[in-house]
Amino acid sequence: MHRRTLLCGLLALTACGTPSPGRTPGPGSARPGDRIAGLADLPVGSGALVDTPGGGQLLLVRPADTEVRAFNPACPHQGTVVNPPAGGAIVCPTHRSEFDPATGAVTRGPAVKGLAEVAVRLAGQDVLLA
Numbered sequence: 001m002h003r004r005t006l007l008c009g010l011l012a013l014t015a016c017g018t019p020s021p022g023r024t025p026g027p028g029s030a031r032p033g034d035r036i037a038g039l040a041d042l043p044v045g046s047g048a049l050v051d052t053p054g055g056g057q058l059l060l061v062r063p064a065d066t067e068v069r070a071f072n073p074a075c076p077h078q079g080t081v082v083n084p085p086a087g088g089a090i091v092c093p094t095h096r097s098e099f100d101p102a103t104g105a106v107t108r109g110p111a112v113k114g115l116a117e118v119a120v121r122l123a124g125q126d127v128l129l130a
C-alpha cells in the first residue's frame with residue numbers, strides 16, 4: 001500500500017489534504033443515528049477519515065476502547081483536510097498546524113483554533129452520529 005494512502009487512514013482511502021471526491025468536510029446531510037463507522041475498523045489509538053452517509057467526511061479518533069471522537073477535518077486555518085493522527089498529532093499537510101488527537105485543540109500554528117468536534121456515540125460496535 002502506498003505510504004501516503006496508509007497515513008490517510010484505515011477507512012476512507014483518500015488523498016491527504018483533500019476530501020474524498022464528492023465529499024465535503026463535516027457530517028454533510030447525515031442525521032443523528034446514522035452509522036458512521038464500525039469499531040472493528042478503528043483500532044484503539046488510531047484515527048481515520050471516514051465518509052458519512054450524507055456526503056460528508058469526518059475524522060474519527062479512538063483514544064480508548066470505549067471512546068470515539070469525531071472532528072470536522074477541515075483545518076481552521078485555510079480549510080485543508082487534515083491527516084489522521086500519527087506520531088501523537090493530527091497534522092495539516094498544507095502549513096503544518098498540529099492538533100491534539102484527544103481533543104482537537106490546536107498545539108501548533110498557524111491555525112489559532114482547534115478542530116470543530118462533531119458529536120458521535122457508540123451503539124454496540126457501531127459509531128453513530130449523535
Ligand code: FES
Binds near residue numbers: 075076078092109111
Ligand atoms: S490550511 Fe492547515 S495550517 Fe494552513
